[in-house]
Amino acid sequence: xxxxxxxxxxxxxTSDEIMEDPTFGSVLQEMGISEPxxxxxxxxxxxxxxxxxxxxxxxxxxxxxxxxxxxxxxxxLNIEGGTYESGVKFATDLISEAGDPGMINIKGGYYExxxxxxTYTLSYNAGAGSGEVASQSAVSGxxxxxxDGSGLSRDGYTFNGWTDAAGNIYLAGDKITLxxxxxxxxxxxxxxxxxxxxxxxxxxxxxAFEAANGATADLTITMLEDVELESFLPxxxxxSTGSADPGHEGYIDITxxxxxxxxxxxxxxxxxxxxxxxxxxxxxxxxxxNSENQDGYIKTSTAxxxxxxxxxxxxxxxxxxxxxLENTAGHAIHAASDLGTSxxxxxxxxxxxxxAELAAIYLGHARFEMTGGTVISEATVSDGYVCxxxxxxxxxxxxxxxxxxxxxxxxxxxxxxxxxxxNSGHSNNFTIEGDTAIYGSSSGIYCLRVNDxxxxxxxxxxxxxxxxxxxxxxxVGTIYMNGGYIKGGERAFVTPNYFKNVQLEFTxxxxxxxxVKGLDLGSAYTCAYLDEGENAGWYKVMKIEDAKLDSxxxxxxxxxxxxxxxxxENLTAALAAVGEDGMGTVTLLRDVDLxxxxxxxxGDTYGIRTSRVDSNVTIEQDEDxxxxxxxxxxxxxxx
Numbered sequence: 033x034x035x036x037x038x039x040x041x042x043x044x045x046t047s048d049e050i051m052e053d054p055t056f057g058s059v060l061q062e063m064g065i066s067e068p069x070x071x072x073x074x075x076x077x078x079x080x081x082x083x084x085x086x087x088x089x090x091x092x093x094x095x096x097x098x099x100x101x102x103x104x105x106x107x108x109l110n111i112e113g114g115t116y117e118s119g120v121k122f123a124t125d126l127i128s129e130a131g132d133p134g135m136i137n138i139k140g141g142y143y144e145x146x147x148x149x150x151t152y153t154l155s156y157n158a159g160a161g162s163g164e165v166a167s168q169s170a171v172s173g174x175x176x177x178x179x180d181g182s183g184l185s186r187d188g189y190t191f192n193g194w195t196d197a198a199g200n201i202y203l204a205g206d207k208i209t210l211x212x213x214x215x216x217x218x219x220x221x222x223x224x225x226x227x228x229x230x231x232x233x234x235x236x237x238x239x240a241f242e243a244a245n246g247a248t249a250d251l252t253i254t255m256l257e258d259v260e261l262e263s264f265l266p267x268x269x270x271x272s273t274g275s276a277d278p279g280h281e282g283y284i285d286i287t288x289x290x291x292x293x294x295x296x297x298x299x300x301x302x303x304x305x306x307x308x309x310x311x312x313x314x315x316x317x318x319x320x321x322n323s324e325n326q327d328g329y330i331k332t333s334t335a336x337x338x339x340x341x342x343x344x345x346x347x348x349x350x351x352x353x354x355x356x357l358e359n360t361a362g363h364a365i366h367a368a369s370d371l372g373t374s375x376x377x378x379x380x381x382x383x384x385x386x387x388a389e390l391a392a393i394y395l396g397h398a399r400f401e402m403t404g405g406t407v408i409s410e411a412t413v414s415d416g417y418v419c420x421x422x423x424x425x426x427x428x429x430x431x432x433x434x435x436x437x438x439x440x441x442x443x444x445x446x447x448x449x450x451x452x453x454x455n456s457g458h459s460n461n462f463t464i465e466g467d468t469a470i471y472g473s474s475s476g477i478y479c480l481r482v483n484d485x486x487x488x489x490x491x492x493x494x495x496x497x498x499x500x501x502x503x504x505x506x507x508v509g510t511i512y513m514n515g516g517y518i519k520g521g522e523r524a525f526v527t528p529n530y531f532k533n534v535q536l537e538f539t540x541x542x543x544x545x546x547x548v549k550g551l552d553l554g555s556a557y558t559c560a561y562l563d564e565g566e567n568a569g570w571y572k573v574m575k576i577e578d579a580k581l582d583s584x585x586x587x588x589x590x591x592x593x594x595x596x597x598x599x600x601e602n603l604t605a606a607l608a609a610v611g612e613d614g615m616g617t618v619t620l621l622r623d624v625d626l627x628x629x630x631x632x633x634x635g636d637t638y639g640i641r642t643s644r645v646d647s648n649v650t651i652e653q654d655e656d657x658x659x660x661x662x663x664x665x666x667x668x669x670x671x
Contacts, residue, residue: 152210159218161186180204189220222257250285255293263302269315290321290328308339314346321355329356336366340374349375356382367398378402388413391422400429410439417448432466449473455480465489475500486512493519519544542570560602561627579605
């Protein structure tokens with residue numbers, strides 16, 4: 033396991049001794065090989081997983097393995113550096129002489145090991161059409177040529193190539209190397225209209241968009257068929273003079289109703305200068321799907337699915353109501369960082385992508401509001417990040433509902449996943465509230481730079497921390513934590529050791545861990561574990577003054593100082609109220625659960641932690657702030 037073999041321009045060739053070997057020789061004979069050949073034989077007799085990197089670092093890449101023979105295969109064998117990457121030529125023969133077949137993984141594809149030269153078949157399915165195309169068979173690792181659609185037909189449609197189970201498109205004449213049985217399904221292009229505007233029908237979606245660009249009033253483009261685009265769709269409504277806020281006079285709304293159909297790109301697609309599927313420079317595009325199942329979608333692999341640019345200050349806008357907008361290689365929505373302001377509003381539907389370090393929604397100079405729907409980015413990036421929404425130049429942006437998820441499936445320590453990534457030091461105000469759910473496999477929210485961030489509600493969750501603030505010279509402004517639930521797998525809230533000019537204000541919210549430790553909030557705040565009530569199990573940041581109660585009813589502890597007794601709803605507030613220089617008696621009025629942190633006293637000079645509080649623990653502090661702990665199961669941190 034872990035072996036690297038560098039062919040360095042050379043070959044493995046069988047010797048006469050190998051040909052006569054009772055183990056390998058018998059395998060070769062089964063393959064019909066009786067003379068020395070270029071071959072590599074691997075004895076993998078252990079169960080589990082074996083990782084082998086076979087590569088060729090020579091300049092010409094002339095090293096080769098014509099036949100790869102696997103003997104005593106009982107493991108999963110991962111072989112990296114196949115034909116397409118390094119010049120190493122793997123054979124058509126993948127042989128197991130004994131034991132369970134196991135699996136071989138070459139350049140991402142799994143191939144079962146067999147005892148003979150396996151023959152695989154490429155078959156063809158007419159899909160929605162009729163007729164037959166003869167299947168083709170070849171020995172594993174051999175190439176076959178994709179057939180044309182001769183013999184297939186469908187009324188009102190023209191044959192338009194093939195697609196496999198993964199959605200990859202193949203045209204007649206393409207080459208496929210078979211390592212398993214494979215089926216291609218016919219694709220069909222409508223001969224009739226593909227879209228309509230009112231009673232007018234259009235045979236291409238480009239023609240429908242061209243008509244929309246000349247609109248003088250709101251209109252709806254309704255999809256009638258699936259469409260495969262040859263080039264991007266520009267939306268530049270000549271008569272739209274959008275104002276600063278949506279809904280004001282001047283905007284012309286162009287609604288694109290997917291109507292249960294799909295918009296994809298053809299091979300050789302021309303995405304224009306901005307490499308996008310739809311480019312908006314003027315007007316308001318409303319994306320929806322009014323079909324019963326709402327299963328219409330737009331899918332692209334361009335750099336930008338929908339690209340909004342406001343160089344001429346026309347304030348282009350997009351609103352998503354339903355349907356799916358997906359990009360497998362770039363941003364699903366990109367509001368460019370131009371001098372003007374774009375508008376992005378997500379009210380429903382699904383926005384998603386699967387690209388490294390390219391957010392599903394990228395917000396440059398854009399006003400943004402999300403009140404529903406789902407925005408998700410999911411990918412496997414071993415050294416980098418995945419994020420659902422990135423705010424680069426915030427301008428009155430808010431998430432007030434819906435679901436936001438950034439998931440990095442890599443197990444690497446350098447892999448990051450963010451739901452919301454804010455990296456702007458420009459003047460802005462980002463608000464999170466309402467029925468919002470934000471999740472990141474690393475951090476629910478990651479702030480590199482922010483001016484003002486207000487959290488009034490919602491749930492913010494991260495695999496490591498709910499919210500992370502990095503901080504640099506541009507980290508200025510105020511972070512208002514007024515509500516919501518902040519949950520992290522390790523901790524709820526993380527900040528750097530310094531915060532430059534940032535002010536933190538906690539007036540509410542619930543946290544999965546103690547968030548006051550490490551934050552310079554001053555002596556006025558405490559963080560209490562709630563061990564009863566509807567929010568039991570969460571921590572709550574509060575001002576000590578706000579934890580006071582008028583009577584012993586509902587109090588966890590009382591504090592007697594200078595002959596006066598005050599009641600507090602939690603123990604940590606009562607202890608913190610003593611202060612560093614004060615002297616008083618704190619009396620427990622009920623059993624108290626301190627949660628996972630077990631924190632009791634805060635202060636720059638001293639602090640105490642106990643694994644639990646019971647009647648056998650004595651805590652004493654002298655006039656020099658020295659603390660001693662005795663009895664029970666107590667742990668003293670030494671400060």
